[in-house]
Amino acid sequence: MTEYYDLGFAKVEIEEDFLKNTITEGFLVKPEHNKLLLEFVKKHFNKKPFVYISNRVNSYSVDPTVYYETTKIDNLIGIAVVSRNHRQQKLTELENKFFQKRIKYFTDIKKALEWKNKLLEKNTGF
Template identity: 55%
Template sequence: MITSYQLDFGLIEIFEDYIKVTMNEGVTVSPKHNCVLLEMVEKHFKNKAFLYLTHRINSYAVDPTIYLETAKIENLIGFAVVSKDPRQKKQTKLEKAFFSKELRRFDNIESALQWKDKLLKKNHKPIF
């Protein structure tokens, strides 16, 4: 891990090629949270491909329209939802309808990170 930020709505951890977010219990994720994400992207992933990983260990709500804006982040290659909660399968399907990039749910972080590596390899564009 490169660094982390404990914010009022959750914990943001920055890694070499992904950002891991663990929202606090009871939060409602809304478009205002995108401003924070954009700041993190600008600071840590400027001109560098990365994955957004949400570790859903707490119960919270997501306004799915947030994904319309999140998908506009050019260097975001995908969105991984990590949760063993079976209700997250339905939630992830709903969220995917609003997100124009890759979005998948995983039971564990290791599987999500393997997927990230595949996406990075697939999205790698050689510089000439």
């Protein structure tokens, strides 16, 4: 069962094994926003492995230190970045330098979900 949250600066969709987040145009994501992410993780995933899907349909900025904090989420096994803007692919490569887990760029959500399923299959003994 899908759960939806509108945080004003983001729309969050939570499924059984992934969290999809769509950030509002022009927003700056800071480390304190990770506290909200941690609340969702504790409530919906507990210690179960999951994938974060960053649905980048809008243009926004991320403080690079956010990735350091996000890496600390033990049951987060990867981030899928979904965007039709190919500049996001280069940005994802840069973000990979700050993020210590799997992060991959996709142009459509279907491919991101296929990747999520493969990651989860590999992490069944999490």
